Amino acid sequence: MSTPTLPPTVAAHVPTELLIDGVWRPAASGRRFEVADPATTQVLFEVADAGPEDALAALTAADSAREEWRAVSPRARAELLRAVFEEMRAHAEDLAALVTAEGGKPLAESRAEVAYAADYVRWYSEQAVRLDGLARRAPAGGAHQLVLRRPVGPALLITPWNFPIAMIARKMAPALAAGCPVIVKPAQLAPLTTAYVAEMVRAELEARGLPAGVLGILPSSSAGALTTPLLADPRLRKLSFTGSTEVGRILLRSAAQSVLRTSMELGGNAPFLVFDDADIPAAVEGALAAKMRNSGQTCVAANRFLVHESVAAEFTDGLTAAFDRLVMGHGATPGTTAGPLIEAAAVERVAAAVAAAVDGGARVRSGGHRPRGAGYFYAPTVLENVSPDDLVVTEEVFGPVAPVMTFATEGEAVALANGTEFGLVAYAYTRDVGRVMRLVESVETGMLGINRGMVSDASAPFGGVKSSGLGREGGEAGIEEYLETVYVAL
Ligand code: ADP
Numbered sequence: 358m359s360t361p362t363l364p365p366t367v368a369a370h371v372p373t374e375l376l377i378d379g380v381w382r383p384a385a386s387g388r389r390f391e392v393a394d395p396a397t398t399q400v401l402f403e404v405a406d407a408g409p410e411d412a413l414a415a416l417t418a419a420d421s422a423r424e425e426w427r428a429v430s431p432r433a434r435a436e437l438l439r440a441v442f443e444e445m446r447a448h449a450e451d452l453a454a455l456v457t458a459e460g461g462k463p464l465a466e467s468r469a470e471v472a473y474a475a476d477y478v479r480w481y482s483e484q485a486v487r488l489d490g491l492a493r494r495a496p497a498g499g500a501h502q503l504v505l506r507r508p509v510g511p512a513l514l515i516t517p518w519n520f521p522i523a524m525i526a527r528k529m530a531p532a533l534a535a536g537c538p539v540i541v542k543p544a545q546l547a548p549l550t551t552a553y554v555a556e557m558v559r560a561e562l563e564a565r566g567l568p569a570g571v572l573g574i575l576p577s578s579s580a581g582a583l584t585t586p587l588l589a590d591p592r593l594r595k596l597s598f599t600g601s602t603e604v605g606r607i608l609l610r611s612a613a614q615s616v617l618r619t620s621m622e623l624g625g626n627a628p629f630l631v632f633d634d635a636d637i638p639a640a641v642e643g644a645l646a647a648k649m650r651n652s653g654q655t656c657v658a659a660n661r662f663l664v665h666e667s668v669a670a671e672f673t674d675g676l677t678a679a680f681d682r683l684v685m686g687h688g689a690t691p692g693t694t695a696g697p698l699i700e701a702a703a704v705e706r707v708a709a710a711v712a713a714a715v716d717g718g719a720r721v722r723s724g725g726h727r728p729r730g731a732g733y734f735y736a737p738t739v740l741e742n743v744s745p746d747d748l749v750v751t752e753e754v755f756g757p758v759a760p761v762m763t764f765a766t767e768g769e770a771v772a773l774a775n776g777t778e779f780g781l782v783a784y785a786y787t788r789d790v791g792r793v794m795r796l797v798e799s800v801e802t803g804m805l806g807i808n809r810g811m812v813s814d815a816s817a818p819f820g821g822v823k824s825s826g827l828g829r830e831g832g833e834a835g836i837e838e839y840l841e842t843v844y845v846a847l
Contacts, residue, residue, distance in 0.1 A: 363401060363458045367451045372552040374405045375576070378418035379559060379569025385410040390578040392549060395461040395697045396687040396732040404548055407575035409586045412540070415573030419511040419538035420592040422570030427508055427536045429567060431486045434534055437561055438482030444557040445475040445526075452522060452550060457688035459547040460521055461696040461733075462651045464689055474526035474554075476815035477831065481530035484836050488535070495846070503845040508536035509618050510594030512839060513587050515580070515608070516551070517600045518544035518699055519654045525551045527815070527830045528597045528620075529558075533571065535839035537595060540573040542583060546699055548576035584608070591615055595839060598622070599656075602779075602824050620828035620838045622656065622820060624753045625781030628774035629659035629810075630796075632767070633667045635786035636808070641675035643810030644759065647784050649683065649737060650811075652696050653757040654703070656825075657782045657804075657812070661750045663773050666763040673722060673741050673761050680723040680737040680759070687732070697733045698756055707735045707756035714740055714747045714760065724757070745773060753779070767792065775801045781821035782812060803829075 362368075373389075374381040383389075388406040393399060407415075445452065449471045456467035491504035512532045516524040525541060532539045543551035555574045562569055577583040587593050588611040596612050598605055599622040612619050629647055631640045647659035664672050686693035698704050704727060711725055724738030735756055743750060743760040750760050764770040774783055782804040785796050793807055803821040806812040813819055818829035828838045 364451075364454055367454050370451070370553070370556075371402060371455065371549050372556050373402050375407050375411055375415075376552075376555050376559060376572060376574035377411065377415045378573075379563065384408060385414075390545065392459055392547070394458055395699050398731055398733070401458055402549060404576050406579075407542075407577040407583055408579070409582055411575055412583045412587050413590070415540045415575055416511060416587055416590055416592055418570030419540055419573060422538045422568035423510055425568045426538055426571050429536070431488065433565070433567070434536065435482045435485035437565060437567065438478050438485060438530055438534060440561045441554075441557050442475050442478040442482060444561070445471065445478060445554065448557075449475070452553060454689065455550045455553055456521055457696075459549045460518060460651070461699065462688050463693045463696050466650060467688065470520055470523050473813065473815070474522040477523070477527040478530045480815040480831070481534040481836065484531070484833070485534035488836070488840065501847050503847065505843045505845065506840040507843060509839055509841050510537060511592060512537045512539045512595035512597060513584065513593055514539055514541045515584065515596070515598045515600065516541065516543050518547035519651055519656075521547040521550040522554060524599050525554060527819075527835065528599075529572075531830075531836040532595075532597070532839045535836050537839045538568075538571045540575060540587070542575050542577060542580065545576065545578050545580070552576070585611065588612055588617065589614060594618065596620070597828075597838065605826070618838070618841075620830070621826040622830060623824060623826040624779055625656045625658070625821060625825055626660045626753050626777040626779040627657060627782045627784065629662045630770050630774060630783070630785040630787075631662070631664040631668060631672050632770070632785070632787040632789070632792065633665040634788045635668065636788065637668055637671050637675060639808065640672060640786040641679055643784065643786065643806075643808070644676055645679050646810035647806070648759050649695065649757060652698055652735075652737075654699060654755050656753075658755070659759070659784055659810070660753055661773075662759055662761045663764055663770050664761055665770075666765055669761065669763045673739065676759060676761070677722040677739045680739050683737045685728060685734055685736065695737050695757060698735055699733065701733055703756060704733050704735050707754060707758060710748045710752065710754055710756075711738060711740065711758055714743055714749045717744060717747055719743045719747065719749075719760070745776065751777075767795070771796070771799050775799075778824040779821065780823035781825035782806065784810060
Protein backbone atom coordinates (compact mmCIF):
# COMPACT_ATOMS: atom_id res chain seq x y z
CA MET A 358 0.00 0.00 0.00
CA SER A 359 1.39 3.41 -0.89
CA THR A 360 1.65 5.95 1.90
CA PRO A 361 -0.50 9.02 1.36
CA THR A 362 1.54 12.16 1.82
CA LEU A 363 0.50 15.74 2.21
CA PRO A 364 -0.63 17.23 -1.14
CA PRO A 365 2.33 19.31 -2.48
CA THR A 366 0.09 22.37 -2.92
CA VAL A 367 -0.65 22.28 0.81
CA ALA A 368 2.89 21.44 1.87
CA ALA A 369 4.21 24.46 -0.06
CA HIS A 370 2.09 26.84 2.00
CA VAL A 371 2.69 25.67 5.55
CA PRO A 372 4.59 28.35 7.48
CA THR A 373 7.34 26.67 9.50
CA GLU A 374 8.77 29.76 11.23
CA LEU A 375 7.61 31.78 14.24
CA LEU A 376 5.13 34.61 13.74
CA ILE A 377 6.25 37.67 15.68
CA ASP A 378 4.93 41.17 14.99
CA GLY A 379 3.53 40.18 11.62
CA VAL A 380 6.73 38.55 10.31
CA TRP A 381 7.46 34.83 9.95
CA ARG A 382 11.02 34.42 11.24
CA PRO A 383 13.37 31.74 12.59
CA ALA A 384 13.88 31.25 16.33
CA ALA A 385 16.51 33.51 17.92
CA SER A 386 18.43 30.34 18.82
CA GLY A 387 18.22 29.07 15.21
CA ARG A 388 16.91 25.76 16.56
CA ARG A 389 14.22 23.67 14.86
CA PHE A 390 12.29 20.53 15.78
CA GLU A 391 10.68 17.79 13.74
CA VAL A 392 6.97 17.18 13.24
CA ALA A 393 6.06 13.66 12.12
CA ASP A 394 3.05 11.85 10.67
CA PRO A 395 1.93 9.47 13.44
CA ALA A 396 0.55 6.95 10.93
CA THR A 397 3.95 6.47 9.27
CA THR A 398 6.41 8.10 11.73
CA GLN A 399 7.85 9.98 8.74
CA VAL A 400 9.03 13.54 9.39
CA LEU A 401 6.78 16.09 7.66
CA PHE A 402 8.52 19.37 8.51
CA GLU A 403 11.18 20.94 10.67
CA VAL A 404 9.62 23.82 12.55
CA ALA A 405 11.30 26.81 14.22
CA ASP A 406 11.69 26.13 17.94
CA ALA A 407 10.73 29.17 20.01
CA GLY A 408 12.60 29.95 23.22
CA PRO A 409 12.38 32.59 25.95
CA GLU A 410 13.83 35.39 23.80
CA ASP A 411 11.20 34.79 21.08
CA ALA A 412 8.48 34.64 23.72
CA LEU A 413 9.40 38.05 25.08
CA ALA A 414 9.63 39.51 21.56
CA ALA A 415 6.10 38.27 20.83
CA LEU A 416 4.86 39.70 24.14
CA THR A 417 6.46 43.08 23.39
CA ALA A 418 4.69 43.08 20.00
CA ALA A 419 1.37 42.10 21.62
CA ASP A 420 1.73 44.73 24.31
CA SER A 421 2.57 47.43 21.73
CA ALA A 422 -0.51 46.46 19.71
CA ARG A 423 -2.73 46.42 22.79
CA GLU A 424 -4.06 50.01 22.76
CA GLU A 425 -4.50 50.19 19.02
CA TRP A 426 -6.33 46.85 18.92
CA ARG A 427 -8.58 47.82 21.80
CA ALA A 428 -9.52 51.01 19.92
CA VAL A 429 -10.41 49.17 16.70
CA SER A 430 -14.18 49.19 16.29
CA PRO A 431 -16.12 46.05 17.17
CA ARG A 432 -17.44 46.02 13.61
CA ALA A 433 -13.90 45.99 12.18
CA ARG A 434 -12.97 43.12 14.50
CA ALA A 435 -16.12 41.26 13.43
CA GLU A 436 -15.28 41.75 9.76
CA LEU A 437 -11.72 40.51 10.25
CA LEU A 438 -13.03 37.31 11.83
CA ARG A 439 -15.71 36.89 9.17
CA ALA A 440 -13.00 37.11 6.50
CA VAL A 441 -10.92 34.48 8.32
CA PHE A 442 -14.01 32.26 8.52
CA GLU A 443 -14.51 32.60 4.74
CA GLU A 444 -10.84 31.76 4.16
CA MET A 445 -11.08 28.69 6.37
CA ARG A 446 -14.12 27.55 4.47
CA ALA A 447 -12.46 28.17 1.10
CA HIS A 448 -9.37 26.20 2.14
CA ALA A 449 -11.16 23.55 4.19
CA GLU A 450 -9.72 20.65 2.19
CA ASP A 451 -6.12 21.89 2.69
CA LEU A 452 -6.73 22.35 6.40
CA ALA A 453 -8.28 18.88 6.71
CA ALA A 454 -5.31 17.31 4.93
CA LEU A 455 -2.98 19.00 7.42
CA VAL A 456 -5.01 17.91 10.44
CA THR A 457 -4.82 14.32 9.19
CA ALA A 458 -1.11 14.55 8.37
CA GLU A 459 0.02 15.83 11.75
CA GLY A 460 -2.63 14.25 14.00
CA GLY A 461 -3.56 11.04 12.21
CA LYS A 462 -7.34 11.24 12.30
CA PRO A 463 -9.38 9.97 9.34
CA LEU A 464 -10.02 12.64 6.72
CA ALA A 465 -13.77 12.66 7.35
CA GLU A 466 -13.10 13.53 11.00
CA SER A 467 -10.58 16.19 9.99
CA ARG A 468 -13.15 17.79 7.68
CA ALA A 469 -15.62 17.82 10.55
CA GLU A 470 -13.01 19.40 12.81
CA VAL A 471 -12.28 22.13 10.27
CA ALA A 472 -16.00 22.93 9.89
CA TYR A 473 -16.38 22.95 13.68
CA ALA A 474 -13.33 25.25 14.07
CA ALA A 475 -14.60 27.65 11.40
CA ASP A 476 -17.93 27.77 13.23
CA TYR A 477 -16.22 29.29 16.30
CA VAL A 478 -14.64 31.97 14.14
CA ARG A 479 -18.04 32.78 12.59
CA TRP A 480 -19.83 32.72 15.97
CA TYR A 481 -17.35 35.18 17.52
CA SER A 482 -17.41 37.39 14.45
CA GLU A 483 -21.12 37.64 15.25
CA GLN A 484 -20.55 38.16 18.98
CA ALA A 485 -17.90 40.87 18.53
CA VAL A 486 -20.60 43.51 18.08
CA ARG A 487 -22.79 42.32 20.96
CA LEU A 488 -20.70 43.07 24.05
CA ASP A 489 -23.30 44.54 26.35
CA GLY A 490 -22.91 46.51 29.54
CA LEU A 491 -25.48 47.79 32.00
CA ALA A 492 -26.85 51.14 33.13
CA ARG A 493 -29.23 51.61 36.06
CA ARG A 494 -30.09 53.78 39.03
CA ALA A 495 -28.53 52.70 42.29
CA PRO A 496 -31.19 51.03 44.48
CA ALA A 497 -30.82 53.74 47.13
CA GLY A 498 -31.09 56.50 44.49
CA GLY A 499 -28.67 59.41 44.31
CA ALA A 500 -26.33 57.73 41.83
CA HIS A 501 -26.25 55.89 38.55
CA GLN A 502 -24.30 52.74 37.92
CA LEU A 503 -22.61 51.94 34.63
CA VAL A 504 -21.09 48.53 34.05
CA LEU A 505 -18.69 48.40 31.10
CA ARG A 506 -16.64 45.62 29.56
CA ARG A 507 -13.11 45.95 28.28
CA PRO A 508 -10.54 43.48 26.93
CA VAL A 509 -8.26 41.98 29.60
CA GLY A 510 -5.16 42.48 27.45
CA PRO A 511 -2.46 40.25 25.97
CA ALA A 512 -3.44 36.58 26.24
CA LEU A 513 -1.33 33.43 26.06
CA LEU A 514 -3.21 30.54 24.43
CA ILE A 515 -1.74 27.06 24.94
CA THR A 516 -3.33 24.33 22.85
CA PRO A 517 -3.08 20.52 22.68
CA TRP A 518 -2.41 18.31 19.65
CA ASN A 519 -5.68 16.35 19.53
CA PHE A 520 -7.73 19.10 17.81
CA PRO A 521 -5.01 21.21 16.22
CA ILE A 522 -7.40 23.63 14.53
CA ALA A 523 -10.51 23.57 16.72
CA MET A 524 -8.63 24.37 19.92
CA ILE A 525 -6.88 27.41 18.50
CA ALA A 526 -10.08 28.64 16.81
CA ARG A 527 -12.12 28.51 19.96
CA LYS A 528 -9.56 30.49 21.94
CA MET A 529 -8.26 32.90 19.31
CA ALA A 530 -11.66 33.93 17.90
CA PRO A 531 -13.23 35.12 21.19
CA ALA A 532 -9.95 36.73 22.30
CA LEU A 533 -9.66 38.75 19.10
CA ALA A 534 -13.38 39.55 19.13
CA ALA A 535 -13.00 40.91 22.66
CA GLY A 536 -10.02 43.06 21.65
CA CYS A 537 -7.15 41.08 23.16
CA PRO A 538 -3.84 40.52 21.34
CA VAL A 539 -2.90 36.83 21.50
CA ILE A 540 0.23 34.70 21.62
CA VAL A 541 -0.35 31.07 20.70
CA LYS A 542 1.76 28.14 21.76
CA PRO A 543 0.52 25.21 19.69
CA ALA A 544 1.35 21.68 20.76
CA GLN A 545 4.80 20.47 19.81
CA LEU A 546 3.35 17.33 18.22
CA ALA A 547 0.93 19.15 15.91
CA PRO A 548 1.75 22.82 15.23
CA LEU A 549 1.25 22.90 11.44
CA THR A 550 -2.48 23.57 11.08
CA THR A 551 -2.22 26.41 13.59
CA ALA A 552 0.49 28.03 11.47
CA TYR A 553 -1.65 27.64 8.35
CA VAL A 554 -4.62 29.41 9.96
CA ALA A 555 -2.32 32.03 11.51
CA GLU A 556 -1.14 33.01 8.05
CA MET A 557 -4.77 33.63 7.06
CA VAL A 558 -5.18 35.93 10.06
CA ARG A 559 -1.84 37.68 9.45
CA ALA A 560 -2.72 38.36 5.81
CA GLU A 561 -6.15 39.75 6.77
CA LEU A 562 -4.64 41.99 9.47
CA GLU A 563 -2.14 43.35 6.96
CA ALA A 564 -4.72 43.87 4.21
CA ARG A 565 -6.92 45.84 6.62
CA GLY A 566 -4.12 47.94 8.12
CA LEU A 567 -4.70 46.41 11.56
CA PRO A 568 -1.83 46.03 14.07
CA ALA A 569 0.44 43.11 13.24
CA GLY A 570 1.41 42.39 16.86
CA VAL A 571 -2.12 41.15 17.56
CA LEU A 572 -1.14 37.57 16.71
CA GLY A 573 2.04 35.73 17.69
CA ILE A 574 2.67 32.04 16.97
CA LEU A 575 5.34 30.21 18.96
CA PRO A 576 5.73 26.49 18.35
CA SER A 577 8.26 25.10 20.80
CA SER A 578 9.80 21.83 21.88
CA SER A 579 10.21 23.21 25.38
CA ALA A 580 6.84 24.38 26.66
CA GLY A 581 8.06 25.30 30.12
CA ALA A 582 11.06 27.34 28.91
CA LEU A 583 8.70 29.35 26.75
CA THR A 584 5.82 29.88 29.13
CA THR A 585 7.75 30.54 32.35
CA PRO A 586 9.06 33.99 31.28
CA LEU A 587 5.68 34.90 29.79
CA LEU A 588 3.73 33.99 32.92
CA ALA A 589 6.20 35.96 35.05
CA ASP A 590 5.81 39.11 32.92
CA PRO A 591 3.16 41.58 34.16
CA ARG A 592 2.37 42.63 30.58
CA LEU A 593 0.66 39.27 30.05
CA ARG A 594 -2.91 39.50 31.40
CA LYS A 595 -4.57 36.24 30.48
CA LEU A 596 -3.82 32.54 30.12
CA SER A 597 -6.09 30.07 28.37
CA PHE A 598 -4.95 26.46 28.43
CA THR A 599 -6.32 23.19 27.10
CA GLY A 600 -4.47 20.03 28.09
CA SER A 601 -3.91 17.67 30.96
CA THR A 602 -4.97 18.46 34.53
CA GLU A 603 -1.37 17.81 35.60
CA VAL A 604 0.03 20.58 33.37
CA GLY A 605 -2.98 22.78 34.19
CA ARG A 606 -2.02 22.66 37.87
CA ILE A 607 1.58 23.67 37.04
CA LEU A 608 0.32 26.60 35.00
CA LEU A 609 -2.17 27.69 37.67
CA ARG A 610 0.67 27.79 40.20
CA SER A 611 2.76 30.00 37.86
CA ALA A 612 -0.25 32.17 37.08
CA ALA A 613 -0.75 32.86 40.79
CA GLN A 614 2.34 35.07 40.85
CA SER A 615 0.81 37.82 38.71
CA VAL A 616 -2.79 36.91 39.64
CA LEU A 617 -3.45 36.16 35.98
CA ARG A 618 -6.95 35.57 34.64
CA THR A 619 -7.03 31.89 33.63
CA SER A 620 -9.28 29.58 31.63
CA MET A 621 -8.53 25.88 31.99
CA GLU A 622 -9.94 23.08 29.85
CA LEU A 623 -8.44 20.05 31.55
CA GLY A 624 -8.87 16.29 31.63
CA GLY A 625 -12.07 14.30 31.71
CA ASN A 626 -13.22 10.82 32.60
CA ALA A 627 -16.61 10.76 30.90
CA PRO A 628 -19.17 8.17 31.99
CA PHE A 629 -21.52 6.81 29.32
CA LEU A 630 -24.69 5.55 31.01
CA VAL A 631 -27.04 3.12 29.30
CA PHE A 632 -30.31 2.50 31.18
CA ASP A 633 -32.65 -0.46 30.76
CA ASP A 634 -35.17 1.67 28.85
CA ALA A 635 -32.61 2.91 26.30
CA ASP A 636 -32.77 2.45 22.54
CA ILE A 637 -29.79 0.07 22.43
CA PRO A 638 -28.87 0.37 18.72
CA ALA A 639 -28.91 4.18 19.14
CA ALA A 640 -26.77 3.82 22.28
CA VAL A 641 -24.24 1.71 20.37
CA GLU A 642 -24.07 4.32 17.63
CA GLY A 643 -23.65 7.10 20.19
CA ALA A 644 -21.01 5.07 22.02
CA LEU A 645 -19.00 4.74 18.84
CA ALA A 646 -19.10 8.52 18.31
CA ALA A 647 -18.37 9.32 21.95
CA LYS A 648 -15.50 6.82 22.18
CA MET A 649 -13.81 6.56 18.82
CA ARG A 650 -13.47 10.12 17.56
CA ASN A 651 -9.73 10.65 17.05
CA SER A 652 -9.21 7.05 18.24
CA GLY A 653 -10.37 7.99 21.72
CA GLN A 654 -7.93 10.88 22.07
CA THR A 655 -10.36 13.57 23.14
CA CYS A 656 -11.07 15.03 26.56
CA VAL A 657 -14.79 14.35 25.97
CA ALA A 658 -14.20 10.71 24.99
CA ALA A 659 -16.46 8.27 26.83
CA ASN A 660 -14.01 6.63 29.23
CA ARG A 661 -16.35 4.32 31.14
CA PHE A 662 -19.43 2.52 29.84
CA LEU A 663 -21.90 1.96 32.68
CA VAL A 664 -24.69 -0.29 31.47
CA HIS A 665 -27.78 -1.65 33.25
CA GLU A 666 -27.24 -5.37 33.86
CA SER A 667 -30.42 -6.31 31.98
CA VAL A 668 -29.18 -4.76 28.68
CA ALA A 669 -25.42 -5.23 29.13
CA ALA A 670 -25.15 -8.29 26.87
CA GLU A 671 -27.11 -6.67 24.04
CA PHE A 672 -25.15 -3.41 24.30
CA THR A 673 -21.73 -5.10 24.54
CA ASP A 674 -22.49 -7.41 21.61
CA GLY A 675 -23.54 -4.39 19.53
CA LEU A 676 -20.48 -2.37 20.50
CA THR A 677 -18.18 -5.33 19.78
CA ALA A 678 -19.68 -5.75 16.30
CA ALA A 679 -19.31 -2.01 15.63
CA PHE A 680 -15.66 -2.03 16.80
CA ASP A 681 -14.92 -5.12 14.71
CA ARG A 682 -16.09 -3.20 11.62
CA LEU A 683 -13.63 -0.31 12.16
CA VAL A 684 -10.79 -0.11 9.65
CA MET A 685 -7.40 0.97 10.96
CA GLY A 686 -5.13 2.85 8.62
CA HIS A 687 -3.63 6.12 7.50
CA GLY A 688 -6.22 8.84 7.91
CA ALA A 689 -5.87 9.90 4.27
CA THR A 690 -6.50 6.39 2.93
CA PRO A 691 -10.10 6.08 1.74
CA GLY A 692 -12.08 3.77 4.00
CA THR A 693 -10.04 4.34 7.15
CA THR A 694 -12.26 4.76 10.21
CA ALA A 695 -9.64 4.41 12.98
CA GLY A 696 -6.39 6.35 12.80
CA PRO A 697 -3.21 6.01 14.86
CA LEU A 698 -2.46 7.36 18.31
CA ILE A 699 -0.26 10.42 18.46
CA GLU A 700 3.03 8.89 19.60
CA ALA A 701 4.73 5.69 20.72
CA ALA A 702 4.31 6.53 24.41
CA ALA A 703 0.53 6.73 23.91
CA VAL A 704 0.45 3.18 22.52
CA GLU A 705 2.55 1.95 25.45
CA ARG A 706 0.23 3.60 27.94
CA VAL A 707 -2.93 2.15 26.36
CA ALA A 708 -1.40 -1.33 26.04
CA ALA A 709 -0.35 -1.27 29.70
CA ALA A 710 -3.81 -0.20 30.87
CA VAL A 711 -5.49 -2.99 28.87
CA ALA A 712 -2.98 -5.57 30.15
CA ALA A 713 -3.64 -4.50 33.74
CA ALA A 714 -7.40 -4.81 33.23
CA VAL A 715 -7.03 -8.28 31.72
CA ASP A 716 -4.81 -9.31 34.65
CA GLY A 717 -7.59 -8.16 36.94
CA GLY A 718 -10.18 -10.35 35.20
CA ALA A 719 -11.46 -8.22 32.31
CA ARG A 720 -12.36 -10.06 29.08
CA VAL A 721 -11.31 -8.74 25.66
CA ARG A 722 -14.29 -8.77 23.28
CA SER A 723 -12.61 -6.91 20.41
CA GLY A 724 -9.07 -5.70 19.71
CA GLY A 725 -6.68 -5.79 22.65
CA HIS A 726 -3.51 -5.80 20.57
CA ARG A 727 -1.14 -3.67 18.49
CA PRO A 728 -1.17 -4.32 14.77
CA ARG A 729 2.08 -5.00 12.93
CA GLY A 730 3.72 -2.34 10.77
CA ALA A 731 4.74 1.29 11.04
CA GLY A 732 2.80 3.95 12.87
CA TYR A 733 1.45 4.33 16.38
CA PHE A 734 -1.58 2.08 16.14
CA TYR A 735 -3.59 0.23 18.76
CA ALA A 736 -6.62 -1.84 17.79
CA PRO A 737 -10.08 -0.56 18.80
CA THR A 738 -10.81 -2.55 21.95
CA VAL A 739 -13.91 -3.56 23.89
CA LEU A 740 -13.42 -4.92 27.42
CA GLU A 741 -16.13 -6.44 29.60
CA ASN A 742 -16.17 -7.59 33.20
CA VAL A 743 -14.14 -4.53 34.13
CA SER A 744 -13.99 -3.47 37.78
CA PRO A 745 -14.38 0.15 38.99
CA ASP A 746 -10.79 0.32 40.25
CA ASP A 747 -9.14 -0.83 37.01
CA LEU A 748 -6.74 1.71 35.51
CA VAL A 749 -8.76 1.79 32.28
CA VAL A 750 -11.61 3.43 34.18
CA THR A 751 -9.87 5.37 36.95
CA GLU A 752 -7.50 7.09 34.49
CA GLU A 753 -8.36 8.98 31.31
CA VAL A 754 -7.23 6.28 28.87
CA PHE A 755 -6.98 8.61 25.83
CA GLY A 756 -7.09 5.72 23.40
CA PRO A 757 -9.49 3.38 21.57
CA VAL A 758 -10.53 1.31 24.59
CA ALA A 759 -14.15 0.88 25.70
CA PRO A 760 -14.44 -0.72 29.16
CA VAL A 761 -17.96 -1.93 30.01
CA MET A 762 -19.21 -2.21 33.59
CA THR A 763 -22.70 -2.99 34.82
CA PHE A 764 -25.02 -1.48 37.41
CA ALA A 765 -28.33 -2.54 38.97
CA THR A 766 -29.95 0.73 40.04
CA GLU A 767 -30.01 4.36 38.94
CA GLY A 768 -28.48 5.39 42.27
CA GLU A 769 -25.58 3.02 41.75
CA ALA A 770 -25.07 4.35 38.21
CA VAL A 771 -24.94 7.96 39.41
CA ALA A 772 -22.54 7.06 42.24
CA LEU A 773 -20.23 5.33 39.75
CA ALA A 774 -20.50 8.27 37.32
CA ASN A 775 -19.56 10.74 40.06
CA GLY A 776 -16.77 8.60 41.51
CA THR A 777 -13.98 10.59 39.85
CA GLU A 778 -12.16 13.87 40.41
CA PHE A 779 -13.24 14.92 36.89
CA GLY A 780 -16.50 16.42 35.66
CA LEU A 781 -16.25 17.48 32.04
CA VAL A 782 -18.99 15.61 30.24
CA ALA A 783 -21.35 12.68 30.80
CA TYR A 784 -23.56 10.82 28.34
CA ALA A 785 -26.80 9.03 29.12
CA TYR A 786 -29.20 6.92 27.08
CA THR A 787 -32.72 6.64 28.46
CA ARG A 788 -36.26 7.29 27.26
CA ASP A 789 -37.52 8.36 30.69
CA VAL A 790 -37.87 12.15 30.95
CA GLY A 791 -38.15 12.00 34.73
CA ARG A 792 -34.85 10.17 34.87
CA VAL A 793 -33.26 12.74 32.58
CA MET A 794 -34.20 15.52 35.00
CA ARG A 795 -32.83 13.53 37.95
CA LEU A 796 -29.54 13.07 36.07
CA VAL A 797 -29.37 16.80 35.30
CA GLU A 798 -29.59 17.41 39.06
CA SER A 799 -27.29 14.65 40.26
CA VAL A 800 -24.48 14.03 37.77
CA GLU A 801 -21.47 16.23 38.56
CA THR A 802 -20.57 17.47 35.12
CA GLY A 803 -20.16 20.61 33.05
CA MET A 804 -21.91 19.05 30.05
CA LEU A 805 -24.47 16.29 29.64
CA GLY A 806 -25.36 14.53 26.38
CA ILE A 807 -28.79 12.87 26.46
CA ASN A 808 -29.33 10.21 23.80
CA ARG A 809 -26.39 11.56 21.85
CA GLY A 810 -22.68 10.90 21.77
CA MET A 811 -21.59 14.41 20.86
CA VAL A 812 -22.32 17.68 22.64
CA SER A 813 -19.92 20.32 21.27
CA ASP A 814 -21.25 23.33 19.42
CA ALA A 815 -19.69 26.75 18.84
CA SER A 816 -22.81 28.40 20.26
CA ALA A 817 -22.79 26.38 23.51
CA PRO A 818 -20.63 26.71 26.64
CA PHE A 819 -18.01 23.93 26.66
CA GLY A 820 -16.24 23.26 29.93
CA GLY A 821 -16.04 21.23 33.10
CA VAL A 822 -16.47 21.19 36.86
CA LYS A 823 -14.20 19.71 39.57
CA SER A 824 -10.65 18.99 38.28
CA SER A 825 -11.83 19.31 34.67
CA GLY A 826 -11.25 23.02 34.62
CA LEU A 827 -12.25 26.64 35.00
CA GLY A 828 -14.27 28.76 32.61
CA ARG A 829 -16.09 27.98 29.38
CA GLU A 830 -15.35 28.10 25.66
CA GLY A 831 -18.00 28.78 23.06
CA GLY A 832 -21.38 30.43 23.32
CA GLU A 833 -22.00 33.73 25.06
CA ALA A 834 -19.75 32.59 27.93
CA GLY A 835 -16.62 32.04 25.82
CA ILE A 836 -15.96 35.72 25.21
CA GLU A 837 -16.43 36.60 28.90
CA GLU A 838 -13.13 34.85 29.55
CA TYR A 839 -11.37 37.68 27.67
CA LEU A 840 -13.29 40.62 29.15
CA GLU A 841 -13.01 42.43 32.43
CA THR A 842 -15.69 44.47 34.12
CA VAL A 843 -15.46 48.13 35.00
CA TYR A 844 -18.09 49.66 37.24
CA VAL A 845 -18.63 53.39 37.19
CA ALA A 846 -20.65 55.15 39.88
CA LEU A 847 -21.89 58.55 38.81
P1 ADP B 1 -1.87 16.52 26.21
O1 ADP B 1 -0.53 16.09 25.67
O2 ADP B 1 -2.60 15.48 26.96
O3 ADP B 1 -2.69 17.29 25.26
P2 ADP B 1 -0.40 18.38 27.86
O4 ADP B 1 -0.99 19.02 29.04
O5 ADP B 1 0.81 17.57 28.01
O6 ADP B 1 -1.64 17.56 27.33
O7 ADP B 1 -0.12 19.42 26.72
C1 ADP B 1 -1.00 20.44 26.33
C2 ADP B 1 -0.21 21.67 25.95
O8 ADP B 1 0.50 22.13 27.09
C3 ADP B 1 0.84 21.46 24.86
O9 ADP B 1 0.89 22.62 24.05
C4 ADP B 1 2.11 21.29 25.67
O10 ADP B 1 3.26 21.64 24.93
C5 ADP B 1 1.88 22.28 26.79
N1 ADP B 1 2.68 22.03 27.99
C6 ADP B 1 3.10 20.84 28.46
N2 ADP B 1 3.83 21.01 29.58
C7 ADP B 1 3.86 22.34 29.84
C8 ADP B 1 4.45 23.16 30.86
N3 ADP B 1 5.16 22.64 31.87
N4 ADP B 1 4.28 24.49 30.77
C9 ADP B 1 3.55 25.02 29.78
N5 ADP B 1 2.97 24.32 28.80
C10 ADP B 1 3.10 22.99 28.81
